[in-house]
Amino acid sequence: MRRGRSISIIRAAAAPALALLVIGNFAGYAIAGPNGLLALGDYKQQLAQRQAVLKQVEAQRAVLAHRVALLDAKHVDPDMADELVRRDMGLARPDEVIIPTP
Template sequence: MSNSTRLGKERLVQSIALICLLAMGVTAIAGPSGLIAWGENQRMLDHRQASLHNLQAQRERLRNRVNQLDPRHVDPDLAGELIRKELNFAHPDEMVMLLH
């Protein structure tokens, strides 16, 4: 093999290696799990954690309301509120004020 052929193959191998390194570098920066995506993923995580916190608080409020409506020990105030709200029931001596 001549010197120029060997030099040509060596340059080809180096070029391919450089292209591979550049592709890996671009992927590390701009790929789906690269540095640019890292910030977006962090923002999404923060948003989802806030949503999870809100949903857990809502679930806790609903759990409390279900416990108050347990047939074995119903909260009388809540039962009265629901009867008035859902069945449009009121005592004759009560005054109803609608708030809009």
């Protein structure tokens, strides 16, 4: 009779024990997993770095957009066109000094 009772106690405790293991597993991943709370600080640092890179890229894009506007087919800036032709085609004289603009 004691043996039958101990087996029934083990069977009764098995389901809650399994449930606790599953919940503990999920809690562990929620805290220390790759997307858990401990990784949150790392994500914030990566976000700050990428926002800084985004600012640099947007500044470069603005410079390029300005240069494209200067080369618009309807009203080309003559200085810009002259600079590009001389630099790309090698039409500068040996005594000329070409100062590239950023």
